[in-house]
Amino acid sequence: MLGIWATPLEQGLAYAVLVLGVYLTFRILDYPDLTVDGSFPLGAAIAATAITRGIDPLVATLMGFLGGAIAGAFTGLLHTKLKISGLLAGILTMTGLYSVNLRVMGGRSNVPLLREDTLVTLAQARFGFAWGAIILFVAFVLLIKLLLDYFLHTEVGLALRACGDNEKMIRALGVDTDLYKIFGLALSNGLVGMAGSLIAQYQAFADVGMGIGTVVAGLASVILGEALLKPKTIMSATLSAIVGSILYRFTITLALRAGFAATDLRLVTAVLVIVALSVPKIKELPFFKKTVQEKESTQNKKVYNQQASVLMGSEKHASD
Amino acid sequence: MLVIEKLNKTFELGGGTTKRAIKDLDFQAQKGDFVTIVGSNGAGKSTLLNLVAGVYSPDSGKIFINGIDITDLPEHKRAKFIGRVFQDPMMGTASTMTLEENLAMALKRGQKRNLKLGVKGNRDKFRNTLSKLDLGLEDRLTDQVRLLSGGQRQSLTLMMATLNAPPVLLLDEHTAALDPKTASCIIDMTKEIVVDNELTVLMVTHNLQQALEVGNRTIMMHDGEIVLDLFGKEREDTSVDTLLEEFSKVKKERFLDDRALLA
Numbered sequence: 001m002l003g004i005w006a007t008p009l010e011q012g013l014a015y016a017v018l019v020l021g022v023y024l025t026f027r028i029l030d031y032p033d034l035t036v037d038g039s040f041p042l043g044a045a046i047a048a049t050a051i052t053r054g055i056d057p058l059v060a061t062l063m064g065f066l067g068g069a070i071a072g073a074f075t076g077l078l079h080t081k082l083k084i085s086g087l088l089a090g091i092l093t094m095t096g097l098y099s100v101n102l103r104v105m106g107g108r109s110n111v112p113l114l115r116e117d118t119l120v121t122l123a124q125a126r127f128g129f130a131w132g133a134i135i136l137f138v139a140f141v142l143l144i145k146l147l148l149d150y151f152l153h154t155e156v157g158l159a160l161r162a163c164g165d166n167e168k169m170i171r172a173l174g175v176d177t178d179l180y181k182i183f184g185l186a187l188s189n190g191l192v193g194m195a196g197s198l199i200a201q202y203q204a205f206a207d208v209g210m211g212i213g214t215v216v217a218g219l220a221s222v223i224l225g226e227a228l229l230k231p232k233t234i235m236s237a238t239l240s241a242i243v244g245s246i247l248y249r250f251t252i253t254l255a256l257r258a259g260f261a262a263t264d265l266r267l268v269t270a271v272l273v274i275v276a277l278s279v280p281k282i283k284e285l286p287f288f289k290k291t292v293q294e295k296e297s298t299q300n301k302k303v304y305n306q307q308a309s310v311l312m313g314s315e316k317h318a319s320d
Numbered sequence: 321m322l323v324i325e326k327l328n329k330t331f332e333l334g335g336g337t338t339k340r341a342i343k344d345l346d347f348q349a350q351k352g353d354f355v356t357i358v359g360s361n362g363a364g365k366s367t368l369l370n371l372v373a374g375v376y377s378p379d380s381g382k383i384f385i386n387g388i389d390i391t392d393l394p395e396h397k398r399a400k401f402i403g404r405v406f407q408d409p410m411m412g413t414a415s416t417m418t419l420e421e422n423l424a425m426a427l428k429r430g431q432k433r434n435l436k437l438g439v440k441g442n443r444d445k446f447r448n449t450l451s452k453l454d455l456g457l458e459d460r461l462t463d464q465v466r467l468l469s470g471g472q473r474q475s476l477t478l479m480m481a482t483l484n485a486p487p488v489l490l491l492d493e494h495t496a497a498l499d500p501k502t503a504s505c506i507i508d509m510t511k512e513i514v515v516d517n518e519l520t521v522l523m524v525t526h527n528l529q530q531a532l533e534v535g536n537r538t539i540m541m542h543d544g545e546i547v548l549d550l551f552g553k554e555r556e557d558t559s560v561d562t563l564l565e566e567f568s569k570v571k572k573e574r575f576l577d578d579r580a581l582l583a
Contacts (some may be wrong), residue, residue, distance in 0.1 A: 155433035158417070158425050165414035172373070173480075174399030174430035232464075 008253040012246030013137035015221070017144055019245040021068075021191030021220035027237065028152070029184045030164040034090030034215055035075040038097030039189040041069040041211035043196025045104040048111040048206035057119045061197040066191020067104075069186040071097060075180030094211075101208050109208040111200075118201035124290045133202060140198065143192065151244060152234045160184050192218075208315045213266045220269050221248040223276040262308070322349045322372070322488055322520050327381035329371060341367040342546040351487070354514055354521045354535030358528060360567070363541040365524045369490045374398045374524070386487055399416065400430020403481030403519075405474070406493040412477030415466035419457060419476065421445050422441070422465055426480035435567075449479055470504035475509065482513045489514065491523040495530075507534060528560045538563075542570045 002009060018040060025033040050060035071093055078089035103106030105111045151157045162170035163180045171177050192214075200206040225244020231237035255268050293294030324347040331339045342366045349355050357365050369374050372383060374395035385401045397443075406412055413422050423446045424438035426505060439446075443461065450458040453475050465473060470476045481489060491510065495503035511534065514521050525531050531538050538555055540548035540563070547570050550558055 150434070150437075153421075153437050154435045154441065155428050155438045156435055158421055158438045159428075159433055161417060161421075162414045162425055166411065169412055169414060170425065171396050172399060172402075172404050173428070174396050175433070176394075176396050245356070308576050316404055 002130075004136075004251070004253065005256075007239070007250035010137060010202065011199075011248060012249035013141055013242075014202055015195060016137075016141045016242040017198060018108060018192050018214065019143060019197035019218050019221040019225075019241045020141075020148060021188040021195065021221050022215065023237065023241040024148075024188040025185065025193070026219060028161055029181065029186070029188075030066045031079075031086050031181070032090070033072070033075065033188065034087060035071055035093045035097075035185070035189050036090075036151065036192050036215040036218060037093035037211040037213070038101070038198075039071040039192045039211075040196040040214045041178040041206065041208060042070045042071055042097055042100050042104065043112065043193030044200035044206035044210060045101045045196075045208070046193070046202045047197030048113055049104055049106065051113055051118060051201070053117050057117060057122065057201060061119060061194060061201070064197030064200075068196065069190035070195070072185035072187070072189025073182050075189070076185035079185075080178035080181055081258035098208065101211075105206065105208065111206045113201065113204045115208075115311060116204075118204070119198070120201045120204075137198065140260060141242055145242060148238055149235050177287045213269065216266075216273055217248065217269055220273045220276070221245040223273065224248055224251070227276065227290065230235050321351050321384075321386055322382040322522075323382075324348070324372070325384075326381065326384045327368075327371060328379045329367060329376060334540055341544050342371065342378070345544065345546065347539075347546060348523070349511060349520045349537075350522055351402045353537055354511075354519045355523065355537045355539060356531040356535045357522060357524045357539055357541060358526070358531045358563070359541035362543075365369055365496040365541050367544075368405075368472045368541070369492050369522060369524060372488070373402055373404055373490055377410055393440050397430075401486055401487075402488045402490060403429070403486045404490045405477050405492070406513050407493040407498060409470040409473040410478065412480065414462060415511075418462050418464055419450070419468075420461040422476065422526065423449065423483065425484045429484055429486065449483065453479065453543075459461065462581050471506070474498060474502075474506055477487060478506065478509060478513065482517060482519070485517040489521045491521065493524050493526065510534075524579060528563050532558060532560065533565065540570075 018036070021034060022033075025031045039219040044066040047060040047064040048059075050063055055063070075093040078084045078092060081087055084092070102109065118138055120133050123136035126132065127135045152161060159170055159173075159175045160180050160183070161171075163175070163177050163184065167177050196206075196210075199210070222241055223244070224233075224247045225240035225242070226237075228247065228301045229236060229240035229243060231240045251272070252265055252268075255265060256262065258311055260268060327342050327345040327347075328340070329342040331341055342436075345368070353526050358360055359365050367376065371378050374390070374393060374397075376452075378391065381391070381487060382389060382447070388401070390401060412427070420439045420443060424442060427442060427445075428438070446461060447458045450461070455472055455475060457472060457476065460468075465476065468476065474497075478494070494510075495506050498506060507530065508521075510521075513519075521535065523535065532555065537549070537551040538553075538558075539546050539550070548566050
């Protein structure tokens with residue numbers, strides 16, 4: 001029934017868990033966290049390995065969350081306690097995680113889940129092949145969105161948001177901002193790890209290379225969602241992250257349909273983010289400002305002329 | 321009550337040079353004392369406030385609030401004793417968060433924060449608090465703070481700093497960035513709040529008139545030391561001109577500069 005849109009919809013929903021994590025660091029904490037490229041495959045590796053060892057897939061998914069959370073907390077420690085710059089702290093963790101992920105997968109670069117029971121196969125057995133994954137992921141994403149909405153309005157959640165908005169102020173109100181940042185990074189990467197677990201079960205394998213470009217894809221999703229919904233509240237912002245994730249996968253599908261090779265997609269994504277980030281700056285350039293004004297004034301003139309002609313026309317009509 | 325004993329702070333300026341910002345400073349202020357602090361740039365006024373607030377830690381000396389030694393407490397653990405309003409109206413509030421969310425954060429000053437909704441159940445309290453300002457802010461609880469003007473933000477900051485009446489209030493030129501009318505409104509509000517809550521206040525100002533009119537005590541700082549401490553009758557008899565003369569005594573060489581700066 002959904003035709004070619006079924007796959008991007010399923011992917012978009014599963015990746016929405018990751019996009020919520022990226023939203024948490026980039027937008028709430030105002031922290032450019034690159035740990036994601038490592039914590040995403042970490043979650044996948046942990047879940048896949050656990051499932052092949054006979055652990056319940058739901059437990060395995062939660063283990064993926066935990067693994068990601070530990071990776072995020074590590075980045076947070078590097079940044080707050082060792083004063084390593086935010087970007088570098090994430091890159092260091094991500095780089096180290098590559099080796100960790102290979103270890104987790106027992107030295108192999110790929111762990112297949114073809115004959116295993118996963119959350120996806122279980123859901124498909126329960127709700128049918130066509131809708132199983134969608135129902136599973138919708139339930140997951142909605143649950144996480146609602147929990148996150150609630151959390152970000154609690155006393156702890158408010159303080160966490162203030163850490164990204166005005167760190168000095170919230171410290172003056174008695175918040176240990178280092179601790180909160182570590183916690184925020186742990187929560188964010190926990191979600192990213194959980195997304196990795198879900199994607200591994202969805203595609204029925206974990207791969208050590210599956211994390212490359214995840215951060216940029218996540219950021220592209222956040223930006224797309226914001227451009228579409230222009231969120232003003234936390235509730236609408238988390239919703240726009242989810243919508244953005246689905247929209248991003250649709251865009252990728254369209255790009256493939258338009259004839260881009262699958263190998264070109266990362267470039268497409270990067271360009272998408274560059275354009276989205278640079279539009280506000282380009283609008284500020286004097287050259288562009290001028291042309292915008294000119295355009296507006298010519299548009300106004302056109303409207304004026306139209307109105308004038310309408311008036312004249314009607315007068316003419318009346319005089320007739 | 322705030323007690324400062326033999327406080328010292330030296331900054332490394334790089335290249336081997338150092339600056340003694342605070343020198344063997346002793347100071348006491350009682351509960352209900354409203355102390356205005358004047359002095360030229362580099363006198364150590366802001367450094368003193370930052371030492372009390374815990375932004376810097378002193379090289380030696382002790383700081384007590386209500387008898388509790390806070391010298392070695394990190395900044396965030398002093399918060400329950402100290403409310404602060406900065407010069408920049410943008411610095412005291414979180415701009416992307418709503419008025420009620422900002423107040424909810426201030427309500428938990430220095431306390432343990434839980435996984436309970438922050439705003440729910442406190443709206444009436446917030447509305448009451450803001451209605452005291454007479455700015456109509458009580459009807460804008462769900463607006464983001466970035467939509468407020470500088471004066472409105474500073475009023476909100478003042479409310480947040482005193483919401484649960486910490487014993488000490490630090491004001492660092494908190495009206496300097498505002499237009500004269502808004503500034504005098506904020507000063508009136510400050511006086512009211514201080515009287516209502518019996519706080520100990522340190523207020524840094526460059527406005528000598530204000531320094532003498534507001535509060536019950538004025539100290540002048542120069543080169544990391546308190547060079548003048550006025551209160552009671554002596555303070556009442558002091559005019560801006562005599563204060564400027566005192567400035568010139570302690571700092572003859574740059575008197576003209578200061579006069580231009582302070583007049």
